[in-house]
Amino acid sequence: MVDVAAPQETEILGTAVTASGLASLAPVKIPVQRYISPEFAELEHERLWPKVWHVACTVDHVANPGDWFEHRLGKYSILLVRGTDGVLRGFQNACRHRGNPICQGSGAGITELRCPYHRWAWDLAGRLREIPSRRGFGPINNDDLPLVPVKVDTWGRLVFVNLDTGAEPLEGWLEGIPDDIAWANLDEFRGTYSTVTPVNCNWKVVNEGFSETYHVQGLHREMLGSINDVDAPQRIWDHHSASYQAYGVPSPRLGRNVSDQTVWDSFVATQGGRMGPDYTEPCALPEVPEGQTLQDVIAQNIREHQATSGVDLKGYDTAQITHLSQYNLFPNTTLLISADLFTVLTARPGPSPDTGELVTIHLSRMPSADAPASSPVHVTVPMDQADFGFVLNQDFSVIRTMQAGLHQPGFTHVWLSGEECRIINMHRHLERCLGLAPGGWQRSGHLH
Ligand code: FES
Ligand SMILES: [Fe+2]
Structure with a gap:
């Protein structure tokens, strides 16, 4: 050897x-x-x-408010979203209710991130906005259940993401x-x-x-x-x-x-x-x-x-x-x-x-x-x-x-x-x- x-x-x-x-x-x-x-x-x-850090897409894939792009990497899935404030953010693609992926693929023109399963909804900055039939859960503070953020940065028109926020x-x-x-x-x-x-x-x-x-x-x-x-x-x-x-x-x-x-x-x-x-x-x-x-x-x-x-x-x-x-x-x-x-x-x-x-x-x-x-x-x-x-x-x-x-x-x-x-x-x-x-x-x- x-x-x-x-x-x-x-x-x-x-x-x-x-x-x-x-x-x-x-x-x-x-x-x-x-x-x-x-x-x-x-x-x-x-x-x-x-x-x-790894490359997810270009800035052009998510150029406008409401543009979103799912970045998959093995078993991981990251959701990139351009907010109404123009800021590009990334989230782990998992609903905070029971874990369903919130979006798959890519698209434009969304105003909220709504899980298709039981329709919990977050704003484009990842803040929880709505829980249908909320009373059944007892007290829940929306601030306790934001979408889990990931790091996002750009270089040379490329969007990079990193699951490690540190x-x-x-x-x-x-x-x-x-x-x-x-x-x-x-x-x-x-x-x-x-x-x-x-x-x-x-x-x-x-x-x-x-x-x-x-x-x-x-x-x-x-x-x-x-x-x-x-x-x-x-x-x-x-x-x-x-x-x-x-x-x-x-x-x-x-x-x-x-x-x-x-x-x-x-x-x-x-x-x-x-x-x-x-x-x-x-x-x-x-x-x-x-x-x-x-x-x-x-x-x-x-x-x-x-x-x-x-x-x-x-x-x-x-x-x-x-x-x-x-x-x-x-x-x-x-x-x-x-x-x-x-x-x-x-x-x-x-x-x-x-x-x-x-x-x-x-x-x-x-x-x-x-x-x-x-x-x-x-x-x-x-x-x-x-x-x-x-x-x-x-x-x-x-x-x-x-x-x-x-x-x-x-x-x-x-x-x-x-x-x-x-x-x-x-x-x-x-x-x-x-x-x-x-x-x-x-x-x-x-x-x-
Ligand atoms: S798993 Fe998303 S709302 Fe229930
Ligand atoms: Fe080659």
Whole structure:
């Protein structure tokens, strides 16, 4: 058994590293029970999910007084409501009478929160207002039975919630990420749509699929012509992490003499739509003006496409448009950000360790930060109907199959490389949250 707490790993995790620019002295082994054990999933429900900030929706989902949005997370349900005073609040979604969930789904225009069972009612600030046939209860003080509040805060148009009312402020929880991405002016984005897709795998399988670029050479081979997956810097904070990937340039894995044609065809095949509808099918290689690169031309095409929506990207250079900043927010959210795009991928637990949900939130940049709120559509998309584009569909193919492999009796551990340091860091902080020894999976007794 490898000592997973070996000091060399601490050094790795504290250092900015490129995707494949480091060699661990030993692989890190994570027990498979973390992905398949009902006891482990229960421990997460007890010690992780009620304690962490996590993304629920965008401000646009709950922009107006009377807007509401149910945020589910495993067995937990949180009700977000914009009050008549304009304040966004969150409550545990349980009636104080006998516990029925008060609202399911999302909607607009409510003036009270009324339980459908016996019709107890609260105002949008969570104050109890009405108990039908009240006399039968004897004396009840309305102030004693408000809806149970949860913490709510926002950053970059995203609404975060935390069941722990004593949790540290969101600002501190986000560590260095807001400063790191300040150049992108995220306040200019608005939510356009969000999706929920039930998946037959553990939430960590989904999450970890968006936490390394090691799989690009295997799963996304068409992308190799237009991504530098080898030299992509990675960054580790205490519990969050990041990867910065350059697109519009070839992977060093393809050798030195990669033609512009290869780069162009790869970019068009995997994300040509960023340049507009004319670039979603194979198309002619554009001329590259003297003194420019193909990457500059791609960036300019993206600028011109954004300009058709009134968005001016002149202030963003080629790198800010063609590079992707990928943030892995502990424990279960990935932010994908370039000057023209902002996508949020969240992996939620399901009722068992073998089930979960992939939630996507798509945002678009508006002409200015003063743009009015949008009205995002929020839909459930079954896995067999999910089509999220060329690259994400490839990720989905693995999400469909992984859990079966994890259940094979001879499979005992996941083996991780230094290249997968963002996954390692997630597990290290998970261990701290759950009270586990490094590499362990049970809270007490013998650690496997
Ligand atoms: S459970 Fe809600 S009013 Fe009875
Ligand atoms: Fe992928």
